[in-house]
Amino acid sequence: MANQFEDSFHRKFYYLRLSVTDVCNFKCTYCLPDGYKPAEKQKPSFLSLEEIKRVTAAFAECGTTKVRITGGEPSLRRDFTDIIHTVASQPGINKVAMTTNGYRMAKHAQEWRDAGLTNINVSVDSLDPKMFYQITGENMFHQVMSGIDAAFDAGFEQVKINTVLLKDLNSQELPKFLNWIKSRPIQLRFIELMQTGEMDELFNRHHVSGVSIRNYLIANGWVLKVRHKNDGPAQVFCHPDYQGEIGLIMPYEKNFCQSCNRLRVSAKGKLHLCLFGEHGVDLRDLLESDGQRSALIDRIQNGLQEKAVSHFLDAGETGMTPHLASIGG
Incomplete structure (x- = not known):
């Protein structure tokens, strides 16, 4: 095995977030409020199956x-x-x-499980169908709920639900969400709204700090779980009276980046060292054949030496990312 990917701050990377398309059919207010618009006039060329295989093999090595x-x-x-x-x-x-976003899960969850999918995260920003429509721009709440049922039927032991907290929209739904996971093995992950280049006004209007929810959970008997080395960034809480769990993703908290263990490759083959930050390192020219793997690994490792200690979101720097769909959230 080649050397473990490691940056200049001795953070090791066990987790790859691989985007396979930047197209989305939802119009979420905090991500693509006007719907998907291609960045170029010509048809975009997303990573092929062979390119996906090569980049994944390099990371696995x-x-x-x-x-x-x-x-x-x-x-x-x-x-x-x-x-x-x-x-x-x-x-x-x-x-x-x-x-x-779950819209195809009801039909395909079993097929995906059989192909080797081990974990599934579904974005559900409200348990009220009307609010779900207001936030996502799509009237698909019941379809998504059926998809979650189908995932459990297919054998997924736990389903993770991602909910972006939005003041004056879904922030009042915490009791409803907690009731929903009392008897279901769902890890409900509340994600703080993150400021990206195109979202200043929305951020200022709707940002809710995850700290208030953490304080509520701790006061009500929820306990922080131990984190594993390839886990995502969530602080996960459990409670003896609940089958489900709560995860909090709070990118504005001090030291959020200290335990960073993940890298991102965009649907066009660029390595992104951070969701917020830089132009990316182009890998695509080294995905043309299996014989380029050593050069590919070297380029990724060299790029990692440029990874900053933090994203500096708390200082109001939002980096180059125009919206979260552009490099896979």
């Missing part, structure tokens, strides 16, 4: 054990099941996750 397939909406790819199988077939990869 350097200690990555978990790959999350993201978008946009990754299941919009016609070859999505093949992508899962390709990633899951790489030696060393023992966790293959996806993040989805």
Whole structure:
């Protein structure tokens, strides 16, 4: 095995977030309020199955054990099941996750599970169908709920639900969400709204700090769980009276980046060292053949030496990211 990917701050990287498309069919207020618009006039060329195989193999060789397939909406790819199988077939990869808006889950959850998907995250920003429509721009609440049921039926032991907290929209729904997970093995992850280049006004209007929810949880008997080395950034809490769990993702908290263990590759083949930050390191020219793997690994490792100690969001710097769909959230 090649050397473990490591940056100049001795952070090791076990977790790859691999975007396979930046296209999405939802119009979430905090991400793509006007819907998806291609960055170029010509048809975008997203990573092919062979390129996905090569980049995943390089990361696996350097200690990555978990790959999350993201978008946009990754299941919009016609070859999505093949992508899962390709990633899951790489030696060393023992966790293959996806993040989805859930609109195709009811039909395909079993097929994805059979292809090697081990973990599933679904974005559900409200348990009220009207508010769900207001936030996502799509009237698909019941379809998404059916998809979650289908995921459990397919054998997923836990489903993670991502909810972006929005003041004056869904921030009053905490009791409803807690009731929902009392008897279901759902990890409900509240994500603080993050400021990106195009979202200043929305951020100022709707940002809610996750600290207030953490204080509420601790006061009501929830206990922080131990974090594993390929886990995501959530602080996860459990409670003896609840089958479900609560995860808090609070990027504005001091030292949020201290335990960073993940890297991102965009749907066009760029390595992004941070969700917020830089132009990215182009890898695509080294994904043309299997014989380029050493050069690919070297380029990723060299790029890692440029990874900053933090994203500096707390200082109001939002970096180059125009919206979260552009490099897979």
